[in-house]
Amino acid sequence: MEKNEILKKVETIFRSVFDNNSLVLTTETSALDIPEWNSLNHMILISEVESAFSIRFKLRDLNMMRNVGDMIDLIASKL
Amino acid sequence: MDNYQIREATINDIDFIIEAIIEAEKSGSEILSYSTVFNLTETEVRKILRSILMEEMEGCEFSLVNYLIAFKDDEPAGTIGAWVEKKENPSSIIKSSLLGYYLPRRSIEYAAREAKITSDLIIEHTADALSLVVVYIAPLHRGKNLFSLITNEHIRRHPGVDSLSIQVMANNIKAIRSYEKYGFRKSLSLKSDSELITKFLPYNEKVLMTKTIDE
Numbered sequence: 355m356e357k358n359e360i361l362k363k364v365e366t367i368f369r370s371v372f373d374n375n376s377l378v379l380t381t382e383t384s385a386l387d388i389p390e391w392n393s394l395n396h397m398i399l400i401s402e403v404e405s406a407f408s409i410r411f412k413l414r415d416l417n418m419m420r421n422v423g424d425m426i427d428l429i430a431s432k433l
Numbered sequence: 434m435d436n437y438q439i440r441e442a443t444i445n446d447i448d449f450i451i452e453a454i455i456e457a458e459k460s461g462s463e464i465l466s467y468s469t470v471f472n473l474t475e476t477e478v479r480k481i482l483r484s485i486l487m488e489e490m491e492g493c494e495f496s497l498v499n500y501l502i503a504f505k506d507d508e509p510a511g512t513i514g515a516w517v518e519k520k521e522n523p524s525s526i527i528k529s530s531l532l533g534y535y536l537p538r539r540s541i542e543y544a545a546r547e548a549k550i551t552s553d554l555i556i557e558h559t560a561d562a563l564s565l566v567v568v569y570i571a572p573l574h575r576g577k578n579l580f581s582l583i584t585n586e587h588i589r590r591h592p593g594v595d596s597l598s599i600q601v602m603a604n605n606i607k608a609i610r611s612y613e614k615y616g617f618r619k620s621l622s623l624k625s626d627s628e629l630i631t632k633f634l635p636y637n638e639k640v641l642m643t644k645t646i647d648e
Contacts, residue, residue: 371545385526392555393525394470394544397533401541416530417490420521 355433360407360426367402371395381423407433435577437510439586442500444487449509450500451482453569460602462635469633470548471540485531492516493528494566501586503579510574514567515587517594520560553625554639562598562643563591568608580611588646595646603638617642 365379372390385391391399403425404410409432411419419425442450455475459465467478485495492499494514503511518524533541558564565587570579584597599617601608603624621641630637 385523386520390552392552392557393529393532394549394552394555396526396529397536397541398545400530400533401538401545405538411534413488413490413530413534416534417527419530 355430357426357430360429360433361422363406364403364422364426364429367399367406371399371402379422381426382421384421403429409433435505437503437505437577437579437582439501439503439583442497442502442512444489444497446500446502446509446512447483447486447497449502450486450497450512450567451479453512453567454482454494455479457567457569458635460605460608460635462604464631464633464635466551466634470544470551471536472543472547473536473540481532481535484535488531490527490531492519492522493524493531495528495531500567501583501590503574503583505574509571510577511570511579511583512567513565513569513580513583513587515563515565515584515591517591518558518560518562518564518598524558524564525555548633550625550627550629551633553627553630554623554634554637556600556621556623556639556641558600559596559598559641559643561594562596563587563594563646565597565599568599581615584615597644597646599642601640601642602634602636603640604636609640609642612642615644616647617644 361379368379369375369377372388407429415428455465458467465475465478468475486497489497499516500512500514502509565584568580599612619640620643622638624638
């Protein structure tokens with residue numbers, strides 16, 4: 355799967371978790387850009403991404419994830 | 434003057450830190466949010482907290498290395514966690530990564546389905562401030578000024594930081610008075626009008642208190 359396809363799929367998940375259909379993600383988007391990206395929503399987000407791509411992040415992966423670009427790189431490395 | 438020593442928490446202190454996290458989270462009530470939000474028993478919560486604390490990841494309330502413990506006669510008397518909040522690496526994300534990694538998927542699905550309302554009372558930690566969390570003084574050692582003693586030691590270990598922040602449920606009047614006595618002032622309050630909120634949290638209002646660190 356190409357990274358832009360992953361981004362689109364991740365964007366759909368973000369829109370669902372944050373209940374915002376107009377949300378547009380870039381690789382630079384981070385928790386600082388989305389006020390609703392709090393601790394509970396982060397957990398839900400990670401869980402939904404893992405489920406959608408049938409992957410499991412390692413704890414050190416999660417610890418190094420700073421923005422959507424990092425998330426997409428990690429997903430791509432596991433597919 | 435009682436003779437207390439202060440040192441950093443180690444893996445040998447995990448039981449005391451788990452007790453502190455649970456008591457602080459209950460805030461004088463019987464509601465343990467980690468149980469109610471994630472549909473877990475307190476025993477399951479304790480087991481998950483142990484695994485998380487063993488990770489020794491820095492920068493959030495589940496970071497063993499961020500706790501100082503006051504001791505008397507080799508017995509732990511009180512603890513407070515503290516770290517300097519970094520805007521580019523928020524503690525809320527570190528904490529939720531740890532929780533999300535160790536929680537069963539069914540718990541996260543339960544929280545997403547039933548407990549999103551608790552987001553109403555989430556206050557992000559203040560960037561660049563020394564965030565104090567999980568203030569716990571064992572019953573026999575209350576009234577001995579341990580809050581000031583441990584907080585002063587945290588400040589001493591973080592030179593250059595110019596402000597403190599602490600969050601507390603608004604029903605915890607004793608704690609709020611103690612923080613005000615130390616010099617904290619209320620700077621933000623979030624309240625939920627939903628009747629459901631107290632199904633998950635000890636109270637429907639949370640307060641952020643801050644203090645400038647004196648030179």
